[in-house]
Amino acid sequence: MGSLSAANAKFCLDFFKELSKVKINENIFFSPLSISAALSMVQLGARGNTAEEIERVSFFPFPGTAIRGLYLEMEKRPSGSSEAGGAHSQFQELLSALGKGGATCSLSIANRLFGEATFQFLQQYLDSARDLYHAELEAVDFINAAEESRGKMNSWVEKQTGGKIKDLFPPGSVDSTTVLALVNAIHFKGQWAIKFEDRNTREMPFQLNKVQEHRNVPMMCQTGEYKLARRQEEQVTVLELPYTGEELSMFILLPENICDESTGLEQLESAVTYEKLAEWTNMENVYLQTITVYLPRFRMEESCELIPVLQPLGMRDAFVLEQADFSGLSTKPGLFLSKVIHKSFVEVNEEGTEAAAGTVMTIIIASCVSIPYEFRADHPFLFLIKHNPSKNILFFGRCCSP
Structure with a gap:
């Protein structure tokens, strides 16, 4: 997982420096792993220049590996091998390694796909998201019950983060044009090895x-x-x-x-x-x-719309209807990334630290589509x-x- 940790750290610093340009002399807190995981799930369904831009921005390892070839390579690679799938299979290993803490130190990371029940997703994409990211698809009704769907997704995030990340999806963030919401939630609670009195x-x-x-x-x-x-x-x-x-x-x-x-x-x-x-x-x-x-x-609580941060870093096509290529996700044309939201929480006290974060990336279809x-x-x-x-x-x- 060395190449994944390097990619995560490089993305972390680039993201921090870009965010610092608008948050001068202000507190900053975010989860680079949460954002990277959500980006990686998006990249899994991207093609062409859209996928390449995400690779460059996120520093995903083995960027030369074609995503289409990933599926074939996954079938060929030995069980437990991470080389063929690059960042995707390394994320799979990392997800399996996390969450082994006991009562005094716990860490969990969860992914979920919330998809419009009537929309046709490629089964190949759904299988890979499930196998690599443990991201199951939950069918929701964005067309007729967008607010109800928003409430269901917010409840899932709140539960996964121990109640620390609430309303990740703000009012109006999903509507009848929403096709898919890719969500990551991470929660950490640990006691200091040496507590402060x-x-x-x-x-x-x-x-x-x-x-x-x-x-x-x-x-x-x-x-x-x-x-x-x-x-x-x-x-x-x-x-x-x-x-x-x-x-x-x-x-x-x-x-x-x-x-x-x-x-x-x-x-x-x-x-x-x-x-x-x-x-x-x-x-x-x-x-x-x-x-x-x-x-x-x-104690810090942060909420940030990430598109203004990701675009200057070089991720542009995914947000533009005419240029976005998500043909690895569905055969339907007109898909593009409309919202990227990140919320985070941290509290440091005498006992230890509790930290949580949630990231959502929403894909919509054009309304037309000693001392x-x-x-x-x-x-x-x-x-x-x-x-x-x-x-x-x-x-x-x-x-x-x-």
Whole structure:
């Protein structure tokens, strides 16, 4: 799954940098894995330049593999092999690997297709979506009961995310022209391997965008054995906070070079690349040391329409009626992607972290058709949650104001 984790990380950074252009000095939080999974299900039914654009934007591995050839190769490949199907079969492996947490750390990811009951989908596409993404087709009545269908889909997402993602489909997001809604939902709830004690949390200043501007926030504090790496060249300190079981960790990327007009976050964001992020969060050769950690308690809820972000990255044809090619999904002409919505939630407290996200992509048919080291996260920082065995980034964010 190495090539999938690399593709996911590259997409994560490209998406973050594009989103940062419109969300200047604002909190950001999203699930790159959720968006990538939904994109991959869309790509499975795309053809021609539409499929190629999705491959380029999402950095799917083995982009030279023709999707039509995928079906034949899937039949030939040995059971459990991931090479023939590229990103699609690697997603299949990843989905099987996730969700093995216990009572103190759980992770689940689910996919579902909601399709118009009267619409003719290619059985080949439905079989592949089910086999590769565990995405079953649920027939709904978009033509005569769009609101009822919207309620059913929202209920499914809310259930899959532990009630944290509500109304992923806003009013008016589906109507009689809707043919298919491809939905991904991801939910994570984990306890820290070393919990923060409530009694140690107190109001402390958190620096905002300039040294002169700060506000008091509830700052958690704990001393324990952690892995920490200082990257001298980029002036960033990286701290790993593992969750129970240590298959999942939060990584805090804290800039060091604070000056009068900057917290250092601007320099860090411009410097970070896929290669550096992989290096910074690789703690295999880093030894545990006694560290006193200060981390703000925070909660974020985000909702974003993704088309304005995906188009500048190079995914264009899928959204244009005259250019979109979804002939791998149905023989019906006139299909195009009309809405891409992502909602996310994260809460970090003394117990641990709960995070959830939902992504929906709606296809419609044209109406005509030792000495404690002190780590003090008291200024803006980046953070991510990574599945360590597969090295996949599940969630990524920026904390400017807890």
